[in-house]
Amino acid sequence: MILMMNNNIKDIRNIIFSGKNIAISAHTSPDGDAIGASCALAMAINQLGGKAKVFIEEYSDTFDVIPVNGVIEHNITDFKPDIYVAVDCGDIQRLGEFAQVYSNTPVRINIDHHKSNTYFGIYNYVDDESSSSSEIIYLIIRDLFGKFSNPDDIAACIYSGIVFDTGGFRHTSTKSQTLLFASELIKYNFNFNKIYNTIFNTRKYSEAKAMGKALCNMKNCFNSQIVYSYLTENEIAQCGTTSEGLSEIVNYLKGISGCETAVFVYERTKGVFKVSMRSDDKADVSIVAVKFGGGGHAKAAGCTIESENIETVLKSVICEIEKSLA
Numbered sequence: 394m395i396l397m398m399n400n401n402i403k404d405i406r407n408i409i410f411s412g413k414n415i416a417i418s419a420h421t422s423p424d425g426d427a428i429g430a431s432c433a434l435a436m437a438i439n440q441l442g443g444k445a446k447v448f449i450e451e452y453s454d455t456f457d458v459i460p461v462n463g464v465i466e467h468n469i470t471d472f473k474p475d476i477y478v479a480v481d482c483g484d485i486q487r488l489g490e491f492a493q494v495y496s497n498t499p500v501r502i503n504i505d506h507h508k509s510n511t512y513f514g515i516y517n518y519v520d521d522e523s524s525s526s527s528e529i530i531y532l533i534i535r536d537l538f539g540k541f542s543n544p545d546d547i548a549a550c551i552y553s554g555i556v557f558d559t560g561g562f563r564h565t566s567t568k569s570q571t572l573l574f575a576s577e578l579i580k581y582n583f584n585f586n587k588i589y590n591t592i593f594n595t596r597k598y599s600e601a602k603a604m605g606k607a608l609c610n611m612k613n614c615f616n617s618q619i620v621y622s623y624l625t626e627n628e629i630a631q632c633g634t635t636s637e638g639l640s641e642i643v644n645y646l647k648g649i650s651g652c653e654t655a656v657f658v659y660e661r662t663k664g665v666f667k668v669s670m671r672s673d674d675k676a677d678v679s680i681v682a683v684k685f686g687g688g689g690h691a692k693a694a695g696c697t698i699e700s701e702n703i704e705t706v707l708k709s710v711i712c713e714i715e716k717s718l719a
């Protein structure tokens with residue numbers, strides 16, 4: 394039986410800092426929180442005489458702004474950890490290729506803030522009220538900052554993770570403690586302005602081109618409550634971007650005032666269309682997505698539809714959205 398119970402945070406700290414070889418991994422497709430939390434912990438251990446390495450997948454160059462100080466490696470075959478810390482992973486599968494070594498390590502720790510966490514470690518600390526795993530890592534190493542030889546990079550990593558997961562302190566996960574910690578962290582010497590702007594205010598030229606094209610194609614209907622747009626395979630190729638470079642378009646459409654539901658459709662390959670939807674409280678777009686074999690959440694959902702042309706796809710999706718808005 395798995396006890397869904399947290400260990401004492403001080404006990405977890407004592408175990409981690411007593412290890413010889415400590416491996417740290419975060420979830421596959423690492424994001425700002427995964428990178429910041431795991432690297433901050435590794436640097437903290439290394440600066441107090443331990444030996445820690447972070448094993449994570451390659452990540453988007455947006456996150457190169459996070460000063461990870463060479464603690465990251467991608468291949469674990471030559472490292473035999475006696476302690477393995479999973480960070481920001483809801484379950485063991487989220488460790489991807491590192492799950493096997495994690496399972497074979499005698500002391501397994503799980504630090505996370507996902508509600509769905511399965512308490513897969515021998516020692517667990519999960520707080521779904523926490524803004525980020527980085528905030529939890531700060532809680533663990535906060536008292537040690539006076540002992541670090543280079544606290545600036547550690548502070549920068551934690552700050553990056555908190556900023557990323559809170560959407561720049563905009564999400565409701567931002568608590569009083571989150572801002573208190575952020576205010577402590579910016580006392581250290583790092584460029585928090587650059588971190589913020591690189592993570593939230595930077596895009597590739599090709600992505601901006603695609604956004605521009607999508608805004609040219611934009612239309613609204615249903616008393617302006619539905620805002621939609623699309624890009625064909627040809628248009629995407631002309632902009633020189635990939636599907637990842639299109640991910641912000643639907644959010645931008647949703648931000649248009651009066652928009653209840655936003656839809657963005659793009660042609661992945663000839664006759665195959667990816668539909669993304671965003672909604673406020675009025676329409677549950679997960680219900681619409683499920684009708685077309687997709688899924689998601691009430692406010693963010695998607696599906697893939699095969700069809701002759703993009704007009705037919707838009708027409709059938711919008712028809713379903715109108716039913717839920719009516």
Ligand SMILES: [Mn+2]
Nearest residue numbers: 426481526558
């Ligand atoms: Mn996170």
